[in-house]
Amino acid sequence: MHTVVLTKGVPDFREGQVSFDEDGHLERGKTPTVMNPNDQFALEAALQTRVRHGGNVSVMSMGPPGYKEVLQEAMESVYADDLYLVSDREMAAADTWATAITLSAAIENLDEMPDIIFAGFKTADGETGHTGPQANWCLDMPLVTHVISLDIDEEERTLRAKRLVEGDIEEIETVEVSLPAFVVTDPEFVPSYRSAGERLTLKDLRAATTERAPDYEDYLTVWDHADINVDPDYIGLDGSPTIVSSVDPIPKAPAEREATMVEPEDVDGMQEVLEAMQSAVGGDAAAAEGD
Amino acid sequence: MxxxxxxxxxxxxxxxxxxxxxxxxxxxxxxxxxxxxxxxxxxxxxxxxxxxxxxxxxxxxxxxxxxxxxxxxxRPITKYRIHNLAGDKVESFDLTKLHEHDTEWSDSxxxxxxxxxxxxxxxxxxxxxxxxxxxxxxxxxxxxxxxxxxxxxxxxxxxxxxxxxxxxxxxxxxxxxxxxxxDWDEPEEWFQGVKAVVDMPNDVIADRFDVGEDEGAAHLFSGDLFQGVRGGGFLYTNRDTLSLGTVFHLDSLVAEQAEPHELLDAMLTHPLLAQWLGDDYTELEYSAKLVPDSKKVAxxxxxxxxxxxxxxxxxxxxxxxxxxxxxxxxxxxxxxxxxxxxxxxxxxxxxxxxxxxxxxxxxxxxxxxxRPRGYEMFRGVTEDDGVTDIVESVLTSFVGRAGIRALSGQLERLYNVPALSSMIPDTQTPYVTLPTVIAEELGTPVRETSSVTPPSLEERIGDLTYDTDIGNPHITVLDNSWEASGAAVAACPVSAVDFGGGCYREELVRTNGSEERVVSLDTQPCVECGTCAVVADTEWTHPRGDKGVEFKWG
The missing domain is CATH 3.50.50.60 (FAD/NAD(P)-binding domain)
Known part of the structure; x- marks a missing residue:
């Protein structure tokens, strides 16, 4: 079973990492790039497939040369047999459509068509959730989104998945598709290893990952547009039908509430606070005071 | 299949x-x-x-x-001593010979x-x-x-x-x-051990215990410092920490309604330990476990x-x-x-x-x-209540004390005889009375004073790491009446009477004018020792994998 996981580098939006300028624009140079957090679930799904059915896992990303570290992170955090970075100046400033064209061309450029392609549920920067389904439109496979668990029947070459309907945890449907297939994992995806054999294999793979992650570049293949045989007119800025005209910061809610500061030692002041709170909860301030 | x-x-x-x-x-x-x-x-x-x-x-x-x-x-343990305590008097015996009997090596x-x-x-x-x-x-x-x-x-x-x-x-x-x-039925069959791991740099250990790089010391404590509860204390040197703990017969702990952490503190703050603990006591971990008494349950x-x-x-x-x-x-x-x-x-x-x-x-x-034959053979006599009473009264009498003084030159040798240790009866005599009398008659007063302030139980629990299985407690109290399960409030090493942050708490429930004394259980601070499985009426299991307490030292 050969699976490919699509991943993307995104700004690290965690507090203390992310940096914005005065106008509220993201300062890319000052903000570290990390693997898109949602892609972790796609990697976990690929790993579960690898553990249960053998084969290998490839991780692929389109982006600048700096994304190599994102691929390293993917390898360190879960497991990957090999890494592919599709990287070229011609691919810069691509929208989701041009990115999907590029990634699908790269997948078709692999020696063999993979059995399953996994993608995470939308990236932390663009938040569109388009790229995976659009790439699959090019590849023309069955597409299952919002997947929270999956089982594969190797003999029948089918994949049975539980998925959230409309992204709602209250409503789960089970679908079955033939392989090869394209799977978008939901952040609710939880891998399941119910046999000791699976867990031992998982342990072996994690140990192998720890060992090879420092030498990740030995497992890395970098392709430019010529390698994957795409016309520069269809990728990057030139191939992008979407134009971002401007980005507006979300205005902060105005602080119009009146505030009175009360020191904890100020007994009278605290009594007023208590009374104000009592009227809100409908209790008896005098009773509390007498305690 | x-x-x-x-x-x-x-x-x-x-x-x-x-x-x-x-x-x-x-x-x-x-x-x-x-x-x-x-x-x-x-x-x-x-x-x-x-x-x-x-x-x-x-x-x-x-x-x-x-x-x-x-x-x-x-560390290899190369010194092994027991200290008999009575008030501030101590009489110490070197038990290195007993420790080395049949021993190829022994490490902390x-x-x-x-x-x-x-x-x-x-x-x-x-x-x-x-x-x-x-x-x-x-x-x-x-x-x-x-x-x-x-x-x-x-x-x-x-x-x-x-x-x-x-x-x-x-x-x-x-x-x-x-x-x-x-089973978990009889408190007589179990000991409860409670332990603190204490931080101490390598060179300080070398200095205070007079040991080299590949040497270590073990000190045992018995006598009147544990409120009459049958058991004793220990101190072992590790590489750059100490292990200090107490081990008591569970039935005795229950009978005396003693608080395990207080008994540990009684040892930690005893003036004899001041020479080793100094004035820089830093506790890294508090822990507890149940210990089977092999001579009864193996x-x-x-x-x-x-x-x-x-x-x-x-x-x-x-x-x-x-x-x-x-x-x-x-x-x-x-x-x-x-x-x-x-x-x-x-x-x-x-x-x-x-x-x-x-x-x-x-x-x-x-x-x-x-299961030593000596214990099996003499148990009927040495653990007989009547015999114990006679031994106790003789030992503490003028005659017994004179005997201890007469034996003074040979006591250390007797303590080092393995066959005698294996016959020690499970009574008050060897754990409390004999060491106390030995110290009273032969001991010398300790001059140091302790400046150790052990952490409170609340602080000890706060310092432990837990991955709580929320909504899925691993212990259930089957009978919450005070008669059935009240003993756990004191005996549980992470609970105490009048302490609201422990596992077992006393509660008074008022119904129709009458008042009932019951216990309530919160397994969050549980150290999974099993004490309550023996002394309370519970359905006891371990938490699920990865869940519950995680000891960093152990």
């Missing part, structure tokens, strides 16, 4: 007993799966801290795991470091057999088919079958209880069908006065269990592994150490 996942050998628990069993199975080329409930081996384990390699033992930990002493243990250990070291080696060696070691898997009970034990059930995995199952799942073994071999036939029980799970903990040996017996028993199966299998009668294991425990002398 159903199509369950199958391994030839299944070992439950990755402490020293389980590790020894697994390594021995692997040496015979037997496919072995080891299941450990902790997130890492050792994260659920506590021991006082001395492991022995006995000259008479067929298997020792460093035989089975080369490099053990260099990489997994703390910290279980997180030791067991996690073993875990890596066990996994590596069992993986070569086609099995391996998994952590975070809680084995909940036995799997039976047509009434026969065929495997185990777990919280995390589908049932697994095996040709032989070694239960090395510790003092609160769920497998031994499922098989009906063990199973003579620790097996049932395919199930072979080793270590604490089989009651194989030898605590006889100043002789405290558990881990070494677990190692020997684990290896013998695996050997017994391998031998039985080679004779085409694997179903006889259990009886063969019990036979090996006897022929290799393990059972005699765990």
């Amino acid at each position: 159903s199509d369950y996942e199958h391994y030839e050998a299944l070992v439950v628990g990755a402490g020293p007993g389980g590790a020894a069993a697994a390594a021995t199975f692997a040496n015979y080329g037997i496919e072995t799966l080891v299941l450990e409930r902790g997130a890492e081996a050792g994260s659920k384990n506590v021991s006082g801290g001395l492991i022995y390699a006995e000259e008479s033992a067929p298997y020792t930990i460093d035989d089975l795991f080369p490099g053990f002493r260099e990489e997994a243990s703390e 250990v910290l279980r997180r470091k030791m067991d996690s070291w073993l875990e890596d080696r066990v996994h590596e060696r069992t993986r070569e057999t086609g099995g391996g070691l998994l952590t975070g898997v809680h084995v909940t009970g036995l799997l039976r088919e047509e009434g026969k034990i065929v495997g185990v059930e777990t919280d995390e995995l589908d049932p697994i079958t095996a040709d032989v199952i070694v239960a090395a799942d510790g003092v609160n073994s769920e497998l031994a209880r499922d098989a009906g071999l063990m 199973l003579r036939e620790p097996h049932f069908g395919r199930l072979l029980v080793v270590g604490d799970a089989a009651g194989q903990m030898q605590a006889q006065g100043p002789i405290i040996k558990g881990m070494n017996h677990a190692v020997t028993a684990g290896a013998l269990a695996a050997e017994a199966y391998a031998q039985a299998k080679s004779r085409n009668e694997p179903e006889k592994a259990g009886t063969r294991y019990a036979h090996l425990l006897r022929s290799e002398g393990v059972m005699q150490k765990l």
Whole structure:
């Protein structure tokens, strides 16, 4: 079973990492790039497939040369047999459509068509959730989104998945598709290893990952547009039908509430606070005071 | 048979007993799966801290795991002393000779470091057999088919079958209880140990204990400092920490309604310990465990069908006065269990592994150490209430005191006779009265004063690491009346009367004008010692894999 996981580098939006300028624009140079957090679930799904059915896992990303570290992170955090970075100046400033064209061309450029392609549920920067389904439109496979668990029947070459309907945890449907297939994992995806054999294999793979992650570049293949045989007119800025005209910061809610500061030692002041709170909860301030 | 996942050998628990069993199975080329409930081996384990390699033992930990002493243990223990205390008077005896009897070596250990070291080696060696070691898997009970034990059930995995199952799942073994071999009924059969690991730089240890790099000291304490509760205290030097703890008979703890943490504090703040603890007491970890009293509970036939029980799970903990040996017996028993199966299998009668294991425990002398004949023979007399009363009154009388003074030159020698230690009766006399009288008659006052301020119970609980299984408590109180379960409020090492942050709390429930005294339970601070399984009416299990308390030192 050969699976490919699509991943993307995104700004690290965690507090203390992310940096914005005065106008509220993201300062890319000052903000570290990390693997898109949602892609972790796609990697976990690929790993579960690898553990249960053998084969290998490839991780692929389109982006600048700096994304190599994102691929390293993917390898360190879960497991990957090999890494592919599709990287070229011609691919810069691509929208989701041009990115999907590029990634699908790269997948078709692999020696063999993979059995399953996994993608995470939308990236932390663009938040569109388009790229995976659009790439699959090019590849023309069955597409299952919002997947929270999956089982594969190797003999029948089918994949049975539980998925959230409309992204709602209250409503789960089970679908079955033939392989090869394209799977978008939901952040609710939880891998399941119910046999000791699976867990031992998982342990072996994690140990192998720890060992090879420092030498990740030995497992890395970098392709430019010529390698994957795409016309520069269809990728990057030139191939992008979407134009971002401007980005507006979300205005902060105005602080119009009146505030009175009360020191904890100020007994009278605290009594007023208590009374104000009592009227809100409908209790008896005098009773509390007498305690 | 159903199509369950199958391994030839299944070992439950990755402490020293389980590790020894697994390594021995692997040496015979037997496919072995080891299941450990902790997130890492050792994260659920506590021991006082001395492991022995006995000259008479067929298997020792460093035989089975080369490099053990260099990489997994703390210090060789080269000094062994007992201190008899009465008020501020102390009379000390050197017990190094007793300590060295039948001893190839003895090292202090910290279980997180030791067991996690073993875990890596066990996994590596069992993986070569086609099995391996998994952590975070809680084995909940036995799997039976047509009434026969065929495997185990777990919280995390589908049932697994095996040709032989070694239960090395510790003092609160769920497998031994499922098989009906063990229970939690009698407080007389158990000790409770409570321990603090204390920070102390290597050079300070060298200075205060007068030991070199490859030397270490053990100090035992008994006498009148524990509110009359039967038991004693210990202090062991590690590489750059100390292990200090107390071990008491659970029935005595309950009878005196003593608070375990207060008894520990009584030792920590005793003026005798000031010379070692100084004025810079930093406690790293508070922990507790139940200890089986092997002379009463060590199973003579620790097996049932395919199930072979080793270590604490089989009651194989030898605590006889100043002789405290558990881990070494677990190692020997684990290896013998695996050997017994391998031998039985080679004779085409694997179903006889259990009886063969019990036979090996006897022929290799393990059972005699765990259940000494001397104790068995004299117990009827020495533990008789009437006899105890006479001994107690004589000992504390003018005559007894004169006798102690007359014996003064020979007491140290008598304490060093192993056969005498093995006969020590389970009464007040050897634990409290005799040491107290010895100190009163022969002791000299301690001049130092203690400046140790131990942390409060609340602080101790606050310093522990827990991964709480929210909404899924592993202990349920079946009868919350004070009569049935009230003893747990004091006896639980992380509960105390008038302390609202512990596991067990006293509550007064008013109904229709009457008032009822009951207990309530919050398992969040639980250190999984098992005390309440014995002294309260509970349904007791371990938490699920990875969940509950995680000891960093152990």
